[in-house]
Amino acid sequence: MERYSSPLLRPAAEVKRPGAVGSLLRGAIAFFVGLVLHASAGASPAVVVIPLSGAIGPASADFVVRALSHSAELGAQLAVLEIDTPGGLDLSMRFIIKAILSSPVPVAAYIAPGGARAASAGTYIVYASHIAAMAPGTNLGAATPIRVGGADATEPATPGKGKTDASATPASTETAKQVQDAAAYIRGLAQLRGRNAQWAERAVREALSLSANEALAQNVIDLTAADLPDLLAKLNGRHVRTITGDHVLATSGALAVTIQPDWRSRFLAVITDPSVALILITIGMYGVIFEFANPGMALPGVAGAISLMVGLFALQLLPVDFAGLGLILLGIAFLIAEMFLPTFGALGFGGIVAFAIGAVMLFRTDAPGYGIPVALVVGLSVATALFVFAVSGLALRSRRRPVVSGPEAMLGSIGEMLEDVATSDGGWARVHGERWRVRSAEAPVLLARGERVRVVGRHGLTLTVAPLDETQQGEQR
Structure with missing residues (x-):
């Protein structure tokens, strides 16, 4: 089988993570590989390998949909979904299945390598594919929906219980609806591809699983293959029907290339991790609070706003419980x-409690890889409490500092009379090294030249002063 060494389109047996140096060279190689693929499409159409590993979510769904579209643009004769997944989100799974059903290129779901699995959502994808294959030592099944839409569906329904009675609780009714919908969905896929619909329904209702040999014996899959070359050899000459008609595969000696996730898929995979999304929201909250407490610093506000926007973008891709977000x-x-109102920590404490409860409720799914660890919620809540009360303490301390600028800064200042003052017309005094027009707080009181006075009021450019000794006596009383 012919091989290429492009980091973007690479044989499945030789996939390596691309380095950080030589991006221009890699881009040029990818460009020329694309030209070679187009040039060779008429003689020996390529086989595109699309890895689908880890929990199925918005990032993996976006990657698979775009990869299948790219396979059709390249004129590939077959797209191989190399699956190893514990399951994932129902909505993301359905996006992938819709792309498979509408693909003009035949799609082969291949559970590999040995030890891999296609559990839960992966089972539906296998059933939806035109060809289903497994490597030895792999398994599929356990397709019972788990909290699809918010209700707890961890307990599978018993066979034959298709209806719920009037005494059923809302939670069990919701669970029954989800199981019925999932069973009908996978049964329809099985009938479309001519596979074992009875076992597919049992996989949903009873969470059954099968090994590779058992799946082949029960007509759940079409064949087993040790590796990708073995799979392509066994598929050679096979007839497959897609939305564009019948196809005859000529995979013997065909060029096999792997489409790797690009920066967009990797970025989505990071931010749509529930823990990362919650951390982004928290960082954004820190930045906004700090900017409100210290207006004009700009950097915390900018960083906080960006984090909030990215976190909210991630949330709209995930199954969010709006009560938790609220x-x-x-x-x-x-x-x-709490930064502005004298509540003595009441609002701050309430905010921390609301944040912690909302974080626990935020995601309405128990799908593998899409839960938030309780330890993370506790850690973020404690960090938030320390942050808020530290900022509140700094704000309170800054409010207690004496005024050092503006008209209020003159009050309490000590000055020296430059002339005698015995009438209400006032005279002149030196305060803070400047000459000020002053008048006595009590007109009959004589202010002698050289006497030290304290500023007790200000009216425009005129200060009201009192003798320093009387002010001190008043403070002592």
């Missing part, structure tokens, strides 16, 4: 209000 936003509002 509690987080309410907690943020309370924490910001």
